[in-house]
Amino acid sequence: MTRAAHGDEAAPLLHPDRLFPADPATRRLARALHDAVADLPIVSPHGHTDPRWWGADEAFSDPAALFVTPDHYVTRMLVSQGVPFAALGIGPGAETDPRTIWRTFAAHYHLFRGTPSRMWLDDAMSRLFGIDRRLSAATADAAYDAIAERLARPDYRxxxxxxxxxxxxxxxxxxxxxxxxxxxxxxxxxxxxxxxxxxxxxxxxxxxxxxxxxxxxxxxxxxxxxxxxxxxxxxxxxxxxxxxxxxxxxxxxxxxxxxxxxxxxxxxxxxxxxxxxxxxxxxxxxxxxxxxxxxxxxxxxxxxxxxxxxxxxxxxxxxxxxxxxxxxxxxxxxxxxxxxxxxxxxxxxxxxxxxxxxxxxxxxxxxxxxxxxxxxxxxxxxxxxxxxxxxxxxxxxxxxxxxxxxxxxxxxxxxxxxxxxxxxxxxxxxxxxxxxxxxxxxxxxxxxxxxxxxxxxxxxxxxxxxxxxxxxxx
Amino acid sequence: MTRAAHGDEAAPLLHPDRLFPADPATRRLARALHDAVADLPIVSPHGHTDPRWWGADEAFSDPAALFVTPDHYVTRMLVSQGVPFAALGIGPGAETDPRTIWRTFAAHYHLFRGTPSRMWLDDAMSRLFGIDRRLSAATADAAYDAIAERLARPDYRxxxxxxxxxxxxxxxxxxxxxxxxxxxxxxxxxxxxxxxxxxxxxxxxxxxxxxxxxxxxxxxxxxxxxxxxxxxxxxxxxxxxxxxxxxxxxxxxxxxxxxxxxxxxxxxxxxxxxxxxxxxxxxxxxxxxxxxxxxxxxxxxxxxxxxxxxxxxxxxxxxxxxxxxxxxxxxxxxxxxxxxxxxxxxxxxxxxxxxxxxxxxxxxxxxxxxxxxxxxxxxxxxxxxxxxxxxxxxxxxxxxxxxxxxxxxxxxxxxxxxxxxxxxxxxxxxxxxxxxxxxxxxxxxxxxxxxxxxxxxxxxxxxxxxxxxxxxxx
Amino acid sequence: MTRAAHGDEAAPLLHPDRLFPADPATRRLARALHDAVADLPIVSPHGHTDPRWWGADEAFSDPAALFVTPDHYVTRMLVSQGVPFAALGIGPGAETDPRTIWRTFAAHYHLFRGTPSRMWLDDAMSRLFGIDRRLSAATADAAYDAIAERLARPDYRxxxxxxxxxxxxxxxxxxxxxxxxxxxxxxxxxxxxxxxxxxxxxxxxxxxxxxxxxxxxxxxxxxxxxxxxxxxxxxxxxxxxxxxxxxxxxxxxxxxxxxxxxxxxxxxxxxxxxxxxxxxxxxxxxxxxxxxxxxxxxxxxxxxxxxxxxxxxxxxxxxxxxxxxxxxxxxxxxxxxxxxxxxxxxxxxxxxxxxxxxxxxxxxxxxxxxxxxxxxxxxxxxxxxxxxxxxxxxxxxxxxxxxxxxxxxxxxxxxxxxxxxxxxxxxxxxxxxxxxxxxxxxxxxxxxxxxxxxxxxxxxxxxxxxxxxxxxxx
Structure with a gap:
């Protein structure tokens, strides 16, 4: 197994064989091929990161601003199941407390089952923020605190x-x-x-x-x-x-x-x-x-x-x-x-x-x-x-x-x-x-x-x- | 293995692992998941059953009227291979003897290989009518008799x-x-x-x-x-x-x-x-x-x-x-x-x-x-x-x-x-x-x-x- | 394993199980099914072979004329990666030396990885011309010679x-x-x-x-x-x-x-x-x-x-x-x-x-x-x-x-x-x-x-x- 390339700790939410084929012989080979590329540098030739991040290098304000409000993959799914935009901090009458927004998100996290957003979010929470329980209403606050604590650190700018x-x-x-x-x-x-x-x-x-x-x-x-x-x-x-x-x-x-x-x-x-x-x-x-x-x-x-x-x-x-x-x-x-x-x-x-x-x-x-x-x-x-x-x-x-x-x-x-x-x-x-x-x-x-x-x-x-x-x- | 949920006998035409993935570990899990839902009640929120069936609760007249003539999945496939509509009891000059219609159907049953109709028909004949040999010209009459016999019973209304x-x-x-x-x-x-x-x-x-x-x-x-x-x-x-x-x-x-x-x-x-x-x-x-x-x-x-x-x-x-x-x-x-x-x-x-x-x-x-x-x-x-x-x-x-x-x-x-x-x-x-x-x-x-x-x-x-x-x- | 049906020798470029499913049990059955049909005669009811081939029964002139110049699957792929048509012997100023054309083709053979052309070409070179190393710049001349030698034989007309x-x-x-x-x-x-x-x-x-x-x-x-x-x-x-x-x-x-x-x-x-x-x-x-x-x-x-x-x-x-x-x-x-x-x-x-x-x-x-x-x-x-x-x-x-x-x-x-x-x-x-x-x-x-x-x-x-x-x- 390769080291957890871009994170700094173990990742209990992520199985090391995730996304590899079921057939055992094929899986073994997939694993070897992935080992050979998992740690290659990232070239990202097209994307929409905010240039201000790179220029100003400021800390992210809070977990909701990092993971929820600006991510249209996330907000659309919650809206599709009846959550109002306002509850996600968007538009007229928007909720302003990030922890409240986060709790709404967490309570609906099961909606992302089977979606790529779930993989990306689990990966980030797990490898980047050391969270080891899947997000839910029950784990919302602990996850919020864990993320917020690290966002304040210089090494998370x-x-x-x-x-x-x-x-x-x-x-x-x-x-x-x-x-x-x-x-x-x-x-x-x-x-x-x-x-x-x-x-x-x-x-x-x-x-x-x-x-x-x-x-x-x-x-x-x-x-x-x-x-x-x-x-x-x-x-x-x-x-x-x-x-x-x-x-x-x-x-x-x-x-x-x-x-x-x-x-x-x-x-x-x-x-x-x-x-x-x-x-x-x-x-x-x-x-x-x-x-x-x-x-x-x-x-x-x-x-x-x-x-x-x-x-x-x-x-x-x-x-x-x-x-x-x-x-x-x-x-x-x-x-x-x-x-x-x-x-x-x-x-x-x-x-x-x-x-x-x-x-x-x-x-x-x-x-x-x-x-x-x-x-x-x-x-x-x-x-x-x-x-x-x-x-x-x-x-x-x-x-x-x-x-x-x-x-x-x-x-x-x-x-x-x-x-x-x-x-x-x-x-x-x-x-x-x-x-x-x-x-x-x-x-x-x-x-x-x-x-x-x-x-x-x-x-x-x-x-x-x-x-x-x-x-x-x- | 779950009991044969909706039928009352063994079903030799149906393999208990049908439609499950080939990989053994995946198949085991598929089986367990299916076991957990196989006997849940059926909710059928959209369909085209005839309200008269439910209101009048009359016996079905014969196997051809049950399985052949009204089923457009069945008739289209036979027509596509040159069987006239009339031979299926439909339209001008239609065949009127249900057993003759049934024999035509049976003689062409191989046409349904690989189609969902074959799965549905095998399932019904097997689990509902106790038929244990796949339909063909050779088994046509026996299947007809087995179905006709049960259709006359009150528990098949x-x-x-x-x-x-x-x-x-x-x-x-x-x-x-x-x-x-x-x-x-x-x-x-x-x-x-x-x-x-x-x-x-x-x-x-x-x-x-x-x-x-x-x-x-x-x-x-x-x-x-x-x-x-x-x-x-x-x-x-x-x-x-x-x-x-x-x-x-x-x-x-x-x-x-x-x-x-x-x-x-x-x-x-x-x-x-x-x-x-x-x-x-x-x-x-x-x-x-x-x-x-x-x-x-x-x-x-x-x-x-x-x-x-x-x-x-x-x-x-x-x-x-x-x-x-x-x-x-x-x-x-x-x-x-x-x-x-x-x-x-x-x-x-x-x-x-x-x-x-x-x-x-x-x-x-x-x-x-x-x-x-x-x-x-x-x-x-x-x-x-x-x-x-x-x-x-x-x-x-x-x-x-x-x-x-x-x-x-x-x-x-x-x-x-x-x-x-x-x-x-x-x-x-x-x-x-x-x-x-x-x-x-x-x-x-x-x-x-x-x-x-x-x-x-x-x-x-x-x-x-x-x-x-x-x-x-x- | 069936005999190498249409060729006259072993085929090291071709794995006997190629294109069969990965799952071992499925593969065994696929092999058996293929064994049952591999040697059936070929019926080719639609194609574009040149009638002159069959009428005149002349030897093919050279490997490039056989495999490269007339095959639009081949030429398009090379052109898509910047090879000029002329280098493939086509159009104004076309290269006329078949060996030079062949070398260009061979040097780009890696472009065909994952394509059907690669399967077809490997099969023909391997089973028909006895070539046992995959085509590349390094093997170009040996492959050319092997093909050219056989093309001159009456049993390759x-x-x-x-x-x-x-x-x-x-x-x-x-x-x-x-x-x-x-x-x-x-x-x-x-x-x-x-x-x-x-x-x-x-x-x-x-x-x-x-x-x-x-x-x-x-x-x-x-x-x-x-x-x-x-x-x-x-x-x-x-x-x-x-x-x-x-x-x-x-x-x-x-x-x-x-x-x-x-x-x-x-x-x-x-x-x-x-x-x-x-x-x-x-x-x-x-x-x-x-x-x-x-x-x-x-x-x-x-x-x-x-x-x-x-x-x-x-x-x-x-x-x-x-x-x-x-x-x-x-x-x-x-x-x-x-x-x-x-x-x-x-x-x-x-x-x-x-x-x-x-x-x-x-x-x-x-x-x-x-x-x-x-x-x-x-x-x-x-x-x-x-x-x-x-x-x-x-x-x-x-x-x-x-x-x-x-x-x-x-x-x-x-x-x-x-x-x-x-x-x-x-x-x-x-x-x-x-x-x-x-x-x-x-x-x-x-x-x-x-x-x-x-x-x-x-x-x-x-x-x-x-x-x-x-x-x-x-």
Missing amino acids: PRALYERFGIEAIATTDSALDDLSWHRKAREDGWSGRVVPTYRPDAVIDPEAEGFAANLDRLGGITGCDTGTWAGYLDAHRARRAVFAEMGATATDHGHPTPQTADLPPPEARALFDRVRAGRAGAAEAELFRAQMLTEMARMSCDDGLVMQLHAGALRGHSARVRRDHGPDRGFDIPVPVSFPQALRPLLDAVGFDPRLRLILFTLDEGTYARELAPLAGAWPCLRLGPPWWFHDSYEGMRRFRESATETAGLLNTVGFNDDTRALCSIPARHDVARRVDSGWLAEMVVTHRLDEEEAFEVAPLLAHDLAREAYNL | PRALYERFGIEAIATTDSALDDLSWHRKAREDGWSGRVVPTYRPDAVIDPEAEGFAANLDRLGGITGCDTGTWAGYLDAHRARRAVFAEMGATATDHGHPTPQTADLPPPEARALFDRVRAGRAGAAEAELFRAQMLTEMARMSCDDGLVMQLHAGALRGHSARVRRDHGPDRGFDIPVPVSFPQALRPLLDAVGFDPRLRLILFTLDEGTYARELAPLAGAWPCLRLGPPWWFHDSYEGMRRFRESATETAGLLNTVGFNDDTRALCSIPARHDVARRVDSGWLAEMVVTHRLDEEEAFEVAPLLAHDLAREAYNL | PRALYERFGIEAIATTDSALDDLSWHRKAREDGWSGRVVPTYRPDAVIDPEAEGFAANLDRLGGITGCDTGTWAGYLDAHRARRAVFAEMGATATDHGHPTPQTADLPPPEARALFDRVRAGRAGAAEAELFRAQMLTEMARMSCDDGLVMQLHAGALRGHSARVRRDHGPDRGFDIPVPVSFPQALRPLLDAVGFDPRLRLILFTLDEGTYARELAPLAGAWPCLRLGPPWWFHDSYEGMRRFRESATETAGLLNTVGFNDDTRALCSIPARHDVARRVDSGWLAEMVVTHRLDEEEAFEVAPLLAHDLAREAYNL
Whole structure:
């Protein structure tokens, strides 16, 4: 058994063989493969940790603020069973006592049975906070106290956790309008951690984003470019991308409702921008503008080398009431059907054979793995498949990904793991789940003689570490 | 090993370990979990048993009428291999001798290898009728005689079977126009069985239903409401729902081509009703009316507490000839792609946070489990996921459901099992299949350390019994 | 262990238990089932071997021409990782030295880990060419020499391989305009092999096919029919089908973008043909014409008995540049979503109950297996399900097919295996993979008591051999 890599004590809530196949011979091999990768450093090329954590390095205030209120995986499940948002400290009339919020959470902890959240939470409570009884109404206070006590310690501040978790590099996701001041602060402090921003320009690319026109004005102000013109607007992107790259960014990220791309002749693109800029674009033109901008972003990636990520297919803010009262990222974003081949064609025909481009695709519609994404990534040199995203960042989700994508895309057209998290303490747990699932899957490949054992030992560290670093140029 | 719960003798056609995982340790645990739930009473909150069975309690006429002619799972498979409907006693020129029909069925019994029908039929013949050789041309007559002999006995009449099967409550599915006389008869007889109706108003909601205008006239006649006006039409629904509830109904059921909902301003709804009522609605308006009525039904559920079920996505009567010659429910209903998030939005924005609403969703498009339904049910407090429906009421179908939905929806946003059957003798078999598959799945969850063993023993009776009772307020 | 059926020596690259389930008891049974079918003759009712091979019986020129350049599974994967087409001997500036091409291939052989190509290639190199070390840069030259040496031998010419592989019958796929001269040559030579053509009329049915008008002129020239009129055009099809049948064809094959069918009244069909013939049809009319022609082909199948195959849902030539520089079948054909029920309705309502029709459906959109195809094939007497196609001709693809389709379609509504290959040496490997996967699946059915052991031994040869022969009338 490997040492408990990212924690500092035994973990009674976690079985050392968790997530390994049941068959004894396969399990033995899975264990050996996991042993070989469990302690590799963490490369986290895509996620949503708060840059302020890294820049300010302040202590987390309390267990509820760490584990409950900001975690949409957690809050949505409680809401789905009738717990009001307010009881979780969110929105009008919100509960303000963290211990009360924590007790509500603890009393409903059984709801997470069979979910990835339960694995991540058990892992963090167990390995990071030394808790040895599963959370429930009965254990709520003891757990609260144990966590609160450690959160006050200097070795539980963000930068200390970075070290404790064995992180080698981590990317945040940042608005094109962000001044990256916390990244700058971390750098100026001379801190050795590698935290890099990611250029996420949705707010200045999506004409349907809130405050789009004002955002473009701000973009002009920040860059000194004339965002009233198509040329100036593109220059402003180039300028911001350069600033991000200078601060260590190696990638961009694009969260679009669909993966539609377009490659309009320049005069048409210019005319479209003019309508969009004037606020005269309808839904179809907004979609076309987003589509055109993906191709523009790909062209810029050819020039500046930033790896491009596309996350498409989520219907954001499914409940009008939740959107209005509680804002975005509250667990009411719902995936919808998506299809890539026709949508990506304009971009790919424009720059798909440019050796400088790398475009990583993510999906929430798992039917696209075998039908579309693996065939695309197994042909176009610029394409890679991102790991299972969001709801699919789970045991079954990862299994389905490997089983659906590998035969057609191969392994080297994938990019390792993303933790994609807003929950700092879930990082080691998420990477460990991925390493365990991949170890189990590789073991099955060997036992069914689809891969030699020595090949599996060669592949395991690629999946756990190397591919992420290479794919994202980290 | 548990006693053969719902039968009265040994069952040589059934292996005691059927449907349990192959791995020996996992199988042992699956067996123990199944032992703990095998004898729990059956709660059957959704199905299509004939109310006359329960009201009249007559003997079934013969084995063909019990097992062949009315079972579309059976007839479709034989038709698919060239057996004419007529040979199965259906339609023009139909064979009338039940033994001849039975022999045709028996001679083709090998067609059912690998299908759930084979499991259900083997179970019924074996446990209920004491047959110990698998059906074939060679055993046809012996099986026929064995079944016919018992069907004549009083302890094989419907109410006796209800007791024998250990049913605690069973719901039928009934037209809004049904007078519920058989339910009334069962009640008036003082019979202790709990058979409740379900309000299924498709015939008075779907403008494309046969005889829609006449149906609305009848609805008006039955209720004394003026179904010539929107207000009167809604009142008529309220009145019928109240009658159903008075007869024990706890739920409504809606079989729509799509899950589309709408929430029109009242004047528009009224105008739409007027066009629909006048027979002037085209296909798009018919769809919009069905959509609007789902939201109206949800509103009424808030008021009267009836749980709402939505079964969407079947293309009914795929063959014009079968529809014409043999009527509905002949196995030619074919699922089509479906998508829920946009479709449900109007209804959910209207009443999705009303704590009095429960809406249970069913799908035939399994891609929606992980992509849409689990995310929706894991967020909206009114939503629950119905069990695998129709073609997916099977070993593989149930596995896919658990594996696709649990991680995102959790377990408590599901509602246990529905047998959904028209075949009385299949009821214990279907529930047993579900209990076995869930036991096997839970055992794998434990062996891979995704659930503790004591948790699995806590969850198993929920899935087998409690969730159905609770979700349907039975 | 069975003898190494189609090869002449031991095969160190291949484990005798490959692709069998991990559980020891299940594996033992899988092995026994495979032993029972491993040496059955190969029936290959659908594929793309070059008729010239069989007619001319020439030696293959070199290992690269045999294994690399024409195999789009191979070239796409190398291209996806940055290898230029030219380095593989394809397109402008192509490398012409076969050994250099081979070395490029060998140096990238690790890319195929986990893919079916790796299984097929290992099998052919190992069992056919006696190679005992896995291909790599280090073994490239030795493998090249070993293959080249044997290719020069008379017992490695196509007809000898036919015998060596134990082929009983094999179908090629041939343009409606093909003169079938190589088939004729094989017959005239008095060769005992059974190589039959398949009528593939896409080039004279798809108005969007390159050279469509000229193709119709040629069709008229070949048949003496007036392909300027709808009646003459249909007659020309009848004439060509008769010629194909006379040369042994038992089937037609239709590769359409969608499975849309239509059944227009004759005057409308005639008018549509006139517009199509005149080159005045837009995209929608082209689609309608293809749709109408599927129904016409089905009608002709009723008359002449040719089994009809429909392969729908591939977006051909996804890259404009690859299409232009390297032509079709270069690995840039990408599946798109597809739906069958509405699309097939016109054809099925026209001839779906005609006992003379058999229509075999193939899909690249695996979501359709359980949702649509199994329900359709389990009802309509004319329909059968083709085996997993193209990207899904793989371990996982075959598993998903059996698990998704069997419960609803049964086994006898499937048609056994197609190798569908352009790569002659992959034939035995592909059939062996299918037999192994099916043996493993049947073993699991038995171990989980969904099938009796003697039934599994009855079913295994059906899946491996008999169903293909029967379904295709071979």
